[in-house]
Amino acid sequence: MGRVDTIILDADRRIGGPYTLAAALLEHLVPPALERRPDLVAAHDIEIRAAAPRMRDAVPARRRSLADDLPRAQRVLVPGARRSLRIANGLAEFVRDHLTGAGALALIVTNLGEADHTDGEFVAVLRRRLGPGLLRIEDGPSAPGTGPLPADFDRYRDEGFHHAMAESGLERLRGLTYEDDPGGWQHLLQRVAAALEAIEREDEARELYDRARRLSTDPKHRATVAYATAMILVRHHDPARRDPEQALAWINEAITITSLLPDPRERAFHLGFDLNGKALVEVRRGRHDAAMDLVQQAIDLAEAHLPGEHPIHRLVLHANRAQLLAAAGRTDQALADYTRAVEADPGYPDYYLDRGNLLHRLGRAEEALADYEAVMRLSPPFPEAYYNRSELRFAEGDLEGARADLDHTLELDPEFAPAYVNRSGMAGAMGDYELARKDVERGLALAPRDPHLLCVLGQVEQAAGRHPEAQAAYDQALELDPDLVAAWASRAELAYEHGDNGAALADLTRALKLEETAELLFNRSVVYRAAGRPDKARQDLLKAAQLAPGDEDVGRALAEV
Known part of the structure; x- marks a missing residue:
């Protein structure tokens, strides 16, 4: 074994907030990588710039999206909570590929228990994906700081660092009153509540919205709070807590207020946003035609009153209409809307994925493959793209390629339950029932009522001669999904x-x-x-x-x- 460098880094989030540890590690690794392998640095520009803001001058943005050149008020798409896992995987691949040529590293991490969620996730990914021959991580001593948490709220919002936004924002709100700065208080409360929703702490978000209603009479703020309350009621992470009828009451309140805003441009944007939200409520109520009409109203408002501004708002509306059109079987129109969204922001990966799924459904495999691979190029590692490509490869008889994509999907995200469904089914079809059982057990631990996993469990039990257990698994699968042909x-x-x-x-x-x-x-x-x-x-x-x-x-x- 060659020489192993040892470095000691502090992960306390009070130093730098999200990616305190990752930024320190990147500041150690990126400069020599720029000299030896600038292509490797460029391939991970998004991840490095997100985790280490001080390195942005040294690492130019190679992959850019429309939002990069817009005022913050027009960047209406906030990254979801799962984006940090993609960043962590991209950073891990950068570290792996750099160390493969530069030599092994021993990393001693102090205050790991005080790390932000992003660094905790990053360390878990490093330990899962890099062997100790390349990177050995040891827990160092803990002596956490006592100062306030960093409060770079614009960065947290833009990058989707929801845990930091929630923790630091709640700390700031405790020392801020509505009377001190009504506008600043309202703005921060909305951001913090949205972050709490994103990390499945909806009850705390609802408490903040209720507090805002008790204090604020600002129309736009009250409309935003009403909209956000409706979204909690239709998107709650626990389906049993969803209530579309109550959501309808709240979204109607938002629409009532934004319909009365005097400025036509301001009204077009905020009312269009609320109409789009009501469309989701109507989908949850099973009224798809009503949802389509609402999205069309929002599009008409944007085209009439927002020429040359709010392009992301408009492309979101077209993508949402595409989803509704696809569900209604109007696939040509749906493809046209997805294509419009993709062409409006060719650097944004998500709509390639949606369009690829529709193309796959239509049997247009080559075009679907091109969209999935566009996602792979444009984004930090995106598990869904590899999972979807595995389905294409399986349909074409490329079992080895399909299996490799499923393996990679689960390497990126061990909690991606659908990949266990497909990989266990593939293993069972090939007679590898031991592997199929392992994947079924892992999958059922994540999704215990998944009928597809239960069906594969039945096949595994049947192959093992455990017929009562197989019968019970099949019966349960069919109870959950009476249309499951397999x-x-x-x-x-x-x-x-x-x-x-x-x-x-x-x-x-x-x-x-x-x-x-x-x-x-x-x-x-x-x-x-x-x-x-x-x-x-x-x-x-x-x-x-x-x-x-x-x-x-x-x-x-x-x-x-």
């Missing part, structure tokens, strides 16, 4: 193995009503023959031959009946 087909196979041809036929018939495929028809023909009904078997085989004319198994079976 569960009907698998339960039919289990019944057939036990000689219960009647149950097998009933389950296969239910599966075929949901999705008529050559494979299901062939399987039902097998059961019909076992039940002494060759005429029914032949009918199924003839249909299967029409759906899959080159299938050799179907051809042989037809010759035998």
Whole structure:
């Protein structure tokens, strides 16, 4: 083993807020990387600039989006709470690739228990993704500072550092009264409450909004608070806590106020924002046509009164209309709206992902692949892009590529439950039931009522000869999702193995009503023959031959009946 450098860094968030530790590490690693591998630094510009603001002069922004050149008031898209995980993964890949050529590092971290959420997440990713041969992390002593928390609220808002915004903002609000600075108090309260919502502390956000209503009579502020309350009620992280009807009352209050704003430009923006919010409420109420009308009203307001300004607001509206159009089956119009959003801000990755999903649904695999890979280029590591590409590769028969993408998805985010669904199903189909069981167990720990995982669990139990357990898993999967074809087909196979041809036929018939495929028809023909009904078997085989004319198994079976 070669020489190992040792550095000691302090993670106390009171020093620099989010990414205190990461910034110190980057200030140690980036200068030599700029000399040896400037391409590596450029490839991680977003992550380095987000984590280490003092290095922005040395690391120019290579990947830029529309928001970078707009006034802050027009940057209406605030990053979600999961963005910090993408940043952490990108930073980890930079550290890994730099150390691979520069030599191993021992990192002693003091005050790790006092780190901001971002640094805690970063250290967890480093430990998961970098072996001790490259980076060894040791906990150092703890002697936390006692001063106030940093309060760079513009940075926290722009980068989506919601934990820091919540903690530092609440600390600042405790020392600030409405009477001291009504405008500043209202602005900070809105930011802090939004951050609390983002990190699933909605009850605390609601308390802040209620406090604002008791103190403020400013129309725009009260409208914003009413809108935000409605959004809590339709987007609460616990579905059982959602209440679309109560949300409707709050969003109508917001619209009532913003409809009366005297300035037409100000009214167009704020009212359009609220109409867009009401559209989500109507979607939750099952009124998709009403939602479409509301988004169209917001678009009309923006086009009439906001020419040349608020471009992000407008592209969000078109993307939202695209989602509604796609749900209504108006796919050509939906694609046009997604494309408009992408072309308005070609550096923003999320709408490529949405458009790629629609293209995938339409069977336009090459175009979907191009969109997913655009996300990979434009963004720090984005688990969903790799997951979605794995589905494309699987559909094309590239099992090795699909498996690699699923592996990478879970390397980036071990809590990405859908990837366990697909990887366990793939492992089960290939006969690797031990791996399938491990993935099912990991997935069910995250999503214990996922019917797809329960279906794979049934297949695993069936392969192990644990038939009662398999039956119970299939039954539970179908109770949760009566339209899950794979569960009907698998339960039919289990019944057939036990000689219960009647149950097998009933389950296969239910599966075929949901999705008529050559494979299901062939399987039902097998059961019909076992039940002494060759005429029914032949009918199924003839249909299967029409759906899959080159299938050799179907051809042989037809010759035998």
